Amino acid sequence: MQTRAGPLQSSLPTQMWVEFHRCWGKCGPGEARRPWLLNSIGNSSILSTNPNQATIDELAELAVVFAGAADSIATPAFVYEDAFIKSRCQHLKKISDQANCKLLYSIKALTLPWVLDLIEPYVHGFSTSSLFEATTAKNSLPAEGIVHLTTPGLRPDQISKISENCDYISFNTVSQWMRHKDDVAKDLEIGLRVNPEVSFLDDPRYDPCRAYSKLGISAYAIKEALGRRSPASHGISGLLFHNNCNSPDLQEVLVSVQKLERELDQVLTGLTWINLGGGYLFDKDSTNHDAFYEAVASLQTKYGLDVYIEPGSAFVRDAGFLVSKVLDLIKSEDRSIAVLDTTVNHLPESFEYEWRPDVLLDVDGGRFPYIIAGSTCLAGDVFGEYAFAEPLEIGSTIVMYGVGAYNLVKAHTFNGLPLPSIYSLGVNGEVTLMKEFTLEEQSARWGFEVIARFRN
The missing domain is CATH 3.20.20.10 (Alanine racemase)
Known part of the structure; x- marks a missing residue:
């Protein structure tokens, strides 16, 4: 299954960029990792205001990517960036060539067919x-x-x-x-x-x-x-x-x-x-x-x-993202809780090893703090505490990054929540649906032969 969306366009509010840059600072001079973005965003406010730095912050780049792709991604979804995987392959091959050693990819980290095809020429x-x-x-x-x-x-x-x-x-x-x-x-x-x-x-x-x-x-x-x-x-x-x-x-x-x-x-x-x-x-x-x-x-x-x-992780960890949307906002005493359409069971290590995933546009000193939680009945289905420059709304997109390794391969379907859909983010910014997990597949997994019984 493959469906595509066209080039991305930025839709993030200017004030979000101002706050984002104020809190995060700059990542250092250099060229944008995704040069195709420059054609989409032109001279928008996301460009650094530092006259000595003609680059886009790495995390700001990611925010543009997913702001533009939000309408093209059915959540929850794992998104894997082809260009970054290739850049990691090139980097690791350069190191192995310099050392005169032989490079293998440990496929237990991520075993998607097109990802293996991307990596194969370099190993x-x-x-x-x-x-x-x-x-x-x-x-x-x-x-x-x-x-x-x-x-x-x-x-x-x-x-x-x-x-x-x-x-x-x-x-x-x-x-x-x-x-x-x-x-x-x-x-x-x-x-x-x-x-x-x-x-x-x-x-x-x-x-x-x-x-x-x-x-x-x-x-x-x-x-x-x-x-x-x-x-x-x-x-x-x-x-x-x-x-x-x-x-x-x-x-x-x-x-x-x-x-x-x-x-x-x-x-x-x-x-x-x-x-x-x-x-x-x-x-x-x-x-x-x-x-x-x-x-x-x-x-x-x-x-x-x-x-x-x-x-394993060295190839794919930072190429993977878990994209989700806010389903509900709950006020619990003096705290705000945002319930997502994903769950810690899609990132099992975040629960098992008490690992707090990074969230895009979470900023130190952000004015709007939230407890980010998953949507299962597990009381501990909580990702952590985060703060944003602008308040979240029902339908807001939340992107967790650096989750490309050892997450999809361990994810499970507690409460009957299907695994996230899988998308490829192409080298020109196109988003392609590679795999969607259906009710029929979920039923077949447990041995149900007639899916119609769930529809009557």
């Missing part, structure tokens, strides 16, 4: 965590594209299909390896997932190296399993580790690699590849790029390894 392949993901990856890649897989839950009845759809598999435990090593295809590259046992995260829910972790094998256990024989004699050609989440500090890659070099030097000597996993954003806030290049170079010069990285 060596995709990394996956299940048979379904591996099959999707294989079917989305050209013949030369490669598929990596690791999972703590490897099913015996799926080994054959996994072998057909994967090129690399990293066993999560020694017992998993010993049970299934003879069942996989002979031409499959076999690795082990190592737990470096070095943590950088305060929240154990995100930490692969947490105490009593289910993810990976200690260096000691790997050496014990291999004994005095070379990895190759066991059919092992590589290692994978993944021990971070949304980190801006690339020094942590080097720390992890140096620990493995100390503890697994002889093992590394007998391998041909290593996968450094994901968990790093490689964005404008990232630091210590030289440490990342040093880590990759060390593995290549000391051991002659092919080095892979497999970011």
